[in-house]
Amino acid sequence: MIQNSTTTTLNEQLQQKIDLKTKPLGALGLLEKLAFQIGMVQQSLTPQLINPTILLFAGDHGVAKAGVSAYPPEVTFQMVMNIVQGGAAVTVFCKQNKLDFLTIDAGVNYDFGIVDGLIDNKINFGTKNFIVEKAMTRNELDLCLEKSAQVVNQVADNDCNVIGFGEMGIGNTSSASMIMHHITKIPLKDCIGRGTGLDEEQLNKKIELLSEANEFHGALNDPMEILQTYGGFEVAQICGAMVAAYKNRMLILVDGFIATSAFLVAQALYPEIKDYAVFCHNSNEIGHQKMLNYLEVKPLLNLEMRVGEGTGCALAYPILENAVAFLNEMASFESAGVSNK
Ligand SMILES: O=C(O)c1ccc[n+]([C@@H]2O[C@H](COP(=O)([O-])O)[C@@H](O)[C@H]2O)c1
Numbered sequence: 001m002i003q004n005s006t007t008t009t010l011n012e013q014l015q016q017k018i019d020l021k022t023k024p025l026g027a028l029g030l031l032e033k034l035a036f037q038i039g040m041v042q043q044s045l046t047p048q049l050i051n052p053t054i055l056l057f058a059g060d061h062g063v064a065k066a067g068v069s070a071y072p073p074e075v076t077f078q079m080v081m082n083i084v085q086g087g088a089a090v091t092v093f094c095k096q097n098k099l100d101f102l103t104i105d106a107g108v109n110y111d112f113g114i115v116d117g118l119i120d121n122k123i124n125f126g127t128k129n130f131i132v133e134k135a136m137t138r139n140e141l142d143l144c145l146e147k148s149a150q151v152v153n154q155v156a157d158n159d160c161n162v163i164g165f166g167e168m169g170i171g172n173t174s175s176a177s178m179i180m181h182h183i184t185k186i187p188l189k190d191c192i193g194r195g196t197g198l199d200e201e202q203l204n205k206k207i208e209l210l211s212e213a214n215e216f217h218g219a220l221n222d223p224m225e226i227l228q229t230y231g232g233f234e235v236a237q238i239c240g241a242m243v244a245a246y247k248n249r250m251l252i253l254v255d256g257f258i259a260t261s262a263f264l265v266a267q268a269l270y271p272e273i274k275d276y277a278v279f280c281h282n283s284n285e286i287g288h289q290k291m292l293n294y295l296e297v298k299p300l301l302n303l304e305m306r307v308g309e310g311t312g313c314a315l316a317y318p319i320l321e322n323a324v325a326f327l328n329e330m331a332s333f334e335s336a337g338v339s340n341k
């Protein structure tokens with residue numbers, strides 16, 4: 001931790017430390033920007049990544065029953081069982097990259113009872129169908145933000161300083177598209193994609209249904225009202241978790257289309273949160289690139305994935321480890337006796 005030095009000085013010291021490593025100036029590209037960002041978040045010239053953790057929030061969506069997904073709503077609870085048993089993509093990647101992982105029931109339409117590795121943060125058994133009413137009450141939204149912040153605060157108490165967020169919820173690309181449209185003002189049609197794999201006809205039906213919802217609720221500008229109207233319980237809990245991570249000065253790993261929609265709301269509430277966020281992967285879901293353009297950020301990976309769960313965070317994490325390693329371990333021109341220009 002740097003003490004008695006201004007932010008400007010740390011800025012300059014970090015950039016100088018990066019520039020004096022034994023490589024042509026700027027030659028480590030985005031890795032240099034990442035190392036700089038991590039140093040600034042931790043206010044340190046020698047940052048460390050401690051107890052990296054991925055939280056997966058799961059929730060069901062009333063709108064899923066209207067036929068906006070290629071898969072039936074019961075896949076949400078079935079996948080939660082698969083996730084806690086370690087059989088999902090994200091759990092495999094977390095194990096591979098030695099990341100801590102927790103699953104959170106934010107509002108799945110199933111009574112799990114007590115399950116090892118599953119945190120009960122259930123607000124209700126799924127949201128309401130936002131085509132005809134608000135997805136949740138204001139009280140439910142407040143509970144989402146409060147309960148997810150509690151989980152993040154506990155993880156932070158365990159010294160974790162880098163945290164990623166994933167989700168599971170059949171129908172949640174619909175939720176994310178509506179949030180995206182209202183925050184970014186990009187035309188609704190350009191925010192809607194195939195999710196779990198809709199065909200042309202099914203996609204047109206999804207566009208029709210979401211346009212109907214848009215007409216019913218009208219123009220919205222308040223980020224909290226947008227989240228209450230269209231959010232899933234898992235999307236709202238991710239938003240609350242991201243804000244809590246920011247308040248704990250943790251590095252925030254942002255996953256795909258749905259996680260980024262939660263980030264859009266968090267950023268509308270706390271614009272400085274962007275300094276703490278690393279965008280891990282560009283999802284194949286059509287609207288994601290447009291969200292990233294709106295935020296003016298560049299993702300670390302583009303693996304053409306569209307599975308969410310926090311997979312992008314888990315796969316990008318080793319890149320963060322390498323950014324920190326070069327900053328801490330690479331020789332400088334002076335220490336290695338290499339001529340600088
Ligand atoms: O994160 C993404 O970029 C992403 C893109 C498309 C689909 N998904 C996953 O697929 C589910 C939502 O798709 P859908 O078609 O049911 O709205 C949900 O469980 C997400 O985790 C995730």
Ligand SMILES: Cc1cc2nc[nH]c2cc1C
Nearest residue numbers: 071075168196307308309
């Ligand atoms: C099988 C399956 C796994 C998922 N993981 C995240 N979203 C998903 C959606 C489906 C359908």
